[in-house]
Amino acid sequence: MNLRPPPTTNNLAEIRKWCEELYRFLEYPVFPGDSISPRLNYAVDSEATDTYVITLNGVKSYIAGLIITFKANTINTGACTININGLGAKSLKINGDTTDPANGWIKAGSIVLAVYDGTNFQILNPDMTP
Incomplete structure (x- = not known):
């Protein structure tokens, strides 16, 4: 998952969507080229x-x-x-x-x-x- 920059709009739906993406990214960070599970091994x-x-x-x-x-x-x-x-x-x-x-x-x-x-x-x- 590539984390996109935060929205520059005041649209609450966009901000909420970005916050949810951020939460998922921080919980299970995956970077391009990863070949291991992002969870505890x-x-x-x-x-x-x-x-x-x-x-x-x-x-x-x-x-x-x-x-x-x-x-x-x-x-x-x-x-x-x-x-x-x-x-x-x-x-x-x-x-x-x-x-x-x-x-x-x-x-x-x-x-x-x-x-x-x-x-x-x-x-x-x-x-x-x-």
């Missing part, structure tokens, strides 16, 4: 290993800045990956670099928040180990 992992597998509507490719949230089915045992919509496994890292999460960083049943940096998914959650 959340899914439940369906695997039982250190390869977390999820399905997200609207995700057609990995784009830097893609934010995902998923519920982990299993605890990690060190280095782990995420595969979204069969696009290929990408490493999950911590500390904003190439550090693998320690054993137990991701707990079974925990919610993981991560952002794709163009190479890896960076876990934004704090360490979940005791």
